[in-house]
Amino acid sequence: MAASSATDPATTRTASEGSTPLENEVRDDDMEHSNGEITDIRGLRECRLSWTAQLHRQFIAAVKHLGEDKAVPKKILGIMNVKHLTREQVASHLQKYRMRQKKSIPTASRSKCFDQDGCMEITDYSLPKDDLSSGSECMLEERKDYPSEDLQDLQWDSDKQEYGPCLWNF
DNA sequence: CGCAGAATAT
């Protein structure tokens, strides 16, 4: 458990973020080799997108608007209108999102209902427009009157999830 | 050939 994986994912930017804090230039390409040398730096690629609750909301809102069954990465991407962010990133997250539904619903069906990880109910699905540059505006209105059946996503992470200038390095 | 989905790897 020495776990030195002090990733510290949440504290992306809290208060001040004026001075380019991270400069990712580390391209450690050291593959593992069966020599006596330590080369375990692999796996330490911190460049993963942190899906914050705010980002989640835009994702969820887009999915809800399109329809869970019709929501495809490209459309979600377009509706979210987040400058960076690739289709793969949305697709990857979409998998997780869908996986959660498939596991939550058929499992309990409607018996236990109370989750285990303390999912907090989000009653505010607004589309706050993150960044915009082109005239791509999305007028989406969200209501919280979904069928109470799909109540699962989101995990209110402490209080770091203040939304603002989403700036992940690319 | 691009996109979406699942499978797999990190």
Next chain:
DNA sequence: GATATTCTGC
């Protein structure tokens, strides 16, 4: 467990 990457099907 979460996200990225890879592979396959369409």
